[in-house]
Amino acid sequence: MRALLIRDLRLAMRAGGGFGLGLAFFLIVVVLVPFAVGPDTSALAVIAPGILWLGALLSCLLSLDRILALDWEDGSLDLLATSPLPLEAVMGVKAVVHWLTTGVPLVLAAPVLGILLNLPSQGIIWIMLSLGLGTPALSIIGVFGAALTVGFKRGGLLLSLLVMPLYVPTLIFGAEVARRGSQGMAVETPFVMLAGITAGSLALMPIACAAVVRVNLR
Amino acid sequence: MLEQKQKESTKKPMSIWEYANPTKFLRLSARLLPVLWICAATFIVGGLIWGFFFTPDDYRQGSTVKIIYLHVPSALMAINAWFMMLVSSLVWVVRRHHVSALAAKAAAPVGLVMTLIALLTGAIWGQPMWGTWWAWDPRLTSFLVLFLFYVGYIALWQAVDDSDAAADLTSILCLVGSVFAVLSRYAVNFWNQGLHQGASLSLDKEKNVADVFAYPLYMCMAGFILLFLALVFYRTGTEIRLRRIAALIARERRVI
Numbered sequence: 001m002r003a004l005l006i007r008d009l010r011l012a013m014r015a016g017g018g019f020g021l022g023l024a025f026f027l028i029v030v031v032l033v034p035f036a037v038g039p040d041t042s043a044l045a046v047i048a049p050g051i052l053w054l055g056a057l058l059s060c061l062l063s064l065d066r067i068l069a070l071d072w073e074d075g076s077l078d079l080l081a082t083s084p085l086p087l088e089a090v091m092g093v094k095a096v097v098h099w100l101t102t103g104v105p106l107v108l109a110a111p112v113l114g115i116l117l118n119l120p121s122q123g124i125i126w127i128m129l130s131l132g133l134g135t136p137a138l139s140i141i142g143v144f145g146a147a148l149t150v151g152f153k154r155g156g157l158l159l160s161l162l163v164m165p166l167y168v169p170t171l172i173f174g175a176e177v178a179r180r181g182s183q184g185m186a187v188e189t190p191f192v193m194l195a196g197i198t199a200g201s202l203a204l205m206p207i208a209c210a211a212v213v214r215v216n217l218r
Numbered sequence: 219m220l221e222q223k224q225k226e227s228t229k230k231p232m233s234i235w236e237y238a239n240p241t242k243f244l245r246l247s248a249r250l251l252p253v254l255w256i257c258a259a260t261f262i263v264g265g266l267i268w269g270f271f272f273t274p275d276d277y278r279q280g281s282t283v284k285i286i287y288l289h290v291p292s293a294l295m296a297i298n299a300w301f302m303m304l305v306s307s308l309v310w311v312v313r314r315h316h317v318s319a320l321a322a323k324a325a326a327p328v329g330l331v332m333t334l335i336a337l338l339t340g341a342i343w344g345q346p347m348w349g350t351w352w353a354w355d356p357r358l359t360s361f362l363v364l365f366l367f368y369v370g371y372i373a374l375w376q377a378v379d380d381s382d383a384a385a386d387l388t389s390i391l392c393l394v395g396s397v398f399a400v401l402s403r404y405a406v407n408f409w410n411q412g413l414h415q416g417a418s419l420s421l422d423k424e425k426n427v428a429d430v431f432a433y434p435l436y437m438c439m440a441g442f443i444l445l446f447l448a449l450v451f452y453r454t455g456t457e458i459r460l461r462r463i464a465a466l467i468a469r470e471r472r473v474i
Binding site for chain 1: 363366367369370373374377378383386387390391393394395398399401402405406408409
């Protein structure tokens with residue numbers, strides 16, 4: 001498991017793309033928003049938490065099809081499926097790698113981009129906390145989407161279509177934590193719900209991912 | 219030969235699983251379908267005429283209240299169609315009856331259309347009543363999310379060539395999707411309270427609907443349920459025949 005983790009991390013780092021592209025996409029979304037809604041700082045401050053969450057979600061989505069596609073193409077997914085490691089664990093590791101290469105950079109970049117959107121300073125800690133808590137759920141749900149569409153000829157768009165509705169609860173609670181936090185309101189309830197969604201999907205989604213991959217490898 | 223088969227089926231205790239056999243299913247649906255069509259048409263037409271022409275206007279809503287006879291039944295079926303897909307997906311995953319998977323496939327577009335009808339009639343109703351076509355009310359929003367789930371489910375069916383793999387993938391999507399759809403329902407409830415404190419565009423008319431409106435409404439609901447059943451039986455039959463044709467074509471190719 002550790003070997004797989006290190007291998008995937010190394011591949012993600014060296015192949016380029018994954019890491020940098022997600023961040024660049026996040027940056028571009030955040031930069032484009034003021035052009036679209038106007039430079040009024042008070043308006044931007046209101047929508048900043050939502051925009052940051054949406055940007056993070058979209059750049060997560062963008063990097064999903066790379067999770068399994070490369071392993072599928074060179075056949076290492078078949079080897080992983082027949083290895084002594086349970087396929088559920090493989091899927092879990094894939095999600096962890098995706099989170100380390102996409103989620104963590106997004107969390108770290110969010111405060112900087114928050115300044116661009118005039119995010120109130122008390123909101124910075126909450127956007128980091130909510131993204132840090134929510135992106136693992138985004139990653140594992142994304143692995144499910146990637147597993148559903150692995151090997152499809154035009155899987156990219158379908159992948160987004162399938163994954164987006166699944167992201168709704170995470171987005172609602174995550175953005176709610178960030179929004180309430182930036183306005184200095186109580187955040188306990190959405191925070192606990194977000195943590196619950198993350199914990200629940202981390203526990204159960206690998207099973208669904210593995211089941212789907214088995215079907216697609218048949 | 220037919221008699222022999224009938225004897226066999228009478229010998230065994232009747233069980234619902236017998237209709238997992240496509241031939242038996244088709245025979246049953248051939249017998250049921252005319253009845254279902256006629257009942258559905260009678261109930262819907264009767265309910266609508268009763269509702270539209272023989273009930274008084276609401277004292278506050280005027281005639282717009284009559285949209286209820288389309289809105290509520292279609293919303294009811296939009297949810298129950300997904301529930302039926304969930305059950306038949308489970309049956310496919312556990313017992314691997316092809317008819318069950320095909321029934322789920324057949325129900326999806328019906329559910330999608332029901333969701334659309336509910337959303338559209340809701341918008342037409344909302345315009346005069348709330349002064350807006352659309353509000354991010356929890357119920358409206360969760361129906362929109364349900365619509366997205368239907369679209370994704372149907373798109374996945376169409377994207378996979380191998381039919382068994384498609385059935386497997388879509389059933390797992392249906393199972394996972396159901397969990398997340400329920401989660402979204404409650405998340406949306408929470409989110410809207412967070413947005414509009416105390417604003418209650420409660421759509422729950424069921425509680426204070428007078429009997430005058432309720433009886434034609436029940437009739438329309440029964441009609442929509444029958445219509446849904448008829449459509450699902452019909453479309454499942456079509457899917458079974460489509461698959462038989464595909465099998466025949468494949469066999470012919472092998473012979474040549």
